[in-house]
Amino acid sequence: MKIALVSPYDITWPGGVTAHISYLAREFADMGHQVKILAPHTPSRAVGLDSENFFPLGRSVPVPSGGSIARLSLSVWMYPRVRRCLADGNFDIVHFHEPLAPYLFMPLAMLQNYNSVNIGTFHAFHESTKLYKIFTPFIRQSFDRLDGRIVVSPMAKLHVQRLLPGNNEFSEIPNGIDLSQFSGNIDPIPEFMDGKVNILFVGRLEKRKGLNVLLDAYARLKWNHPSVRILVVGPGNPDKKTYRIITERNLKDVIFVGGVSPTQLVR
16 A cells, blocks of 8 residues: 655654654555655754655744644645645555644645545644644544544543544554564663663653653652662753752652663663
């Protein structure tokens, strides 16, 4: 089959959705399908990007979203190019990730491709829905044109249902994990092979990623099991609450590593 995977987020920046799409593309290709990724990108970061199987949806700009920074394309003038790409590609399936993202041209262009089966995967949960409600007419139009709807978690399903009450036809499929990446003959980092039990946290240092929840649990665990350690991997800086938890509870062995490459992460 010919499959298009559409992302609202810059494919050249690390993130859960973009990683999910990249792995999905690889698995589909290994199964013999033809896959093309449609996504915004940052040209200076596009080293190694498979240009033959990638269609750029403009350059991304950072947009605050849900306590994070989403890198989206706001290039509305690309609307005809996207429609032409979908039409020329003659795709059997167009799989759109985050169909409720509050921007206009991509979902409308995709869902007017009448010859394909349109699938939407909903990843996000946001406490506030104000911005989404501004775009409700466009969101409703996109949502109703989906042939299949996937949520990655119960919270993602709740988010959709708050915006579009009465919609309950979803398949819940959690994001996959590439177990092979963390198996095999991997040479560990000697510094952390000192007999302590390492707990690895991977994610941007943002409130919604839950580091402070982990630290709260770690404080209780550390009391009875002093030989544990937390390695925090991901870009960003700890917030004031994080520092307060570490200081007030006198937590030891919390190491902020920063962002690392995929090859370093598995070590």
